[in-house]
Amino acid sequence: MAKYFYALTVISRDRVGMVAAISEVLYEKGISVEDSVSTLLGNQFTMTLIVSSEKNYGVLELKKAFAKARKNLELSVSLRRIEKEEVKTKEPENLYSVSVYGEDRVGIVYFVSKAFAENGINIVDLRTRLTKADSPVYVMIMDIDLPRDMNEEKLKSILDSACKKINVDYSVRKIETYEL
């Protein structure tokens, strides 16, 4: 049977019952969650999902299904249709975990991600956090996928020049998965 896919994001002030309210709407429509990540950012709870349905709902029709939840929980919902090919994550070539951290300043994410973009390095996961200490520290933890022809030395030299510009520290670790 054909399946139809949608990208859905929801964000709202955090409260008990958000996931239940959203998944209830999906359940009532016979929609499955294919891939998702949800987390608390500050006091905003955010959900990012790829969902699928055997029924070919229109985007507007699906959005309407969230009307009640949206009103009760004051959440923002965005939804769009995606292609079947966009559902599966491409196998990575060469994964590394990267930590970048330093005194907080504007541009840490930008300078690092720009250097990666210019060198064909794909970010597959990114988390950032600003600590609430008296002198706040900005921490950026990433998983990245190197192009096939790039080695670790090259990665380090790219990071080195980007991080020097913004005066932050970095370290890299190859991600190795042990099959036991």
Place this chain on the structure above:
Amino acid sequence: MSVRDIVLYPDRRLKEICVEIKSIDEYALSVANDLRDTLHNYSHTVGIAAPQVGELVRIVAIDVSKTKKGQKLNHGELVMINPEIVEWSSIIKTREGCLSIPDYTGNVNRARKVTVRYYDLDGNEHRFDTEGFEAVVLQHEIDHLDGILFIDRIISRRTDLFRRKNY
């Protein structure tokens, strides 16, 4: 003897490689004693390394017996000169934080069992095996002596989705 202020990141002293103690002189003893005093000043802190009080020498103090987690296996209070992990085996995931980076924690992979070698304040060499919480604390503190913070060892979660490629 005194309780010292904790050096906070981004202070560069936390990213330096500390020098070995060549002789246990007055200076080494005063750093060791300050580490012990500072360690006891923080009720939840089980380990501290010399660079965290601004001294770039290879001394750490740990005491995991202070906490519930450390009850199962511990060697009490230890002040260690030139400590070194000489053997390790097996991996555990831990959630760590650090006095020098307040308000941040992360998941880190550590060895579950280690053998550590060090000198006590009288210059006698010791060596023991430990595992679990005490082993993790030792690794965290000894990392400080090489300018390595736990942030440098964080592994994020997303990639556990990817299968290992054929090797």
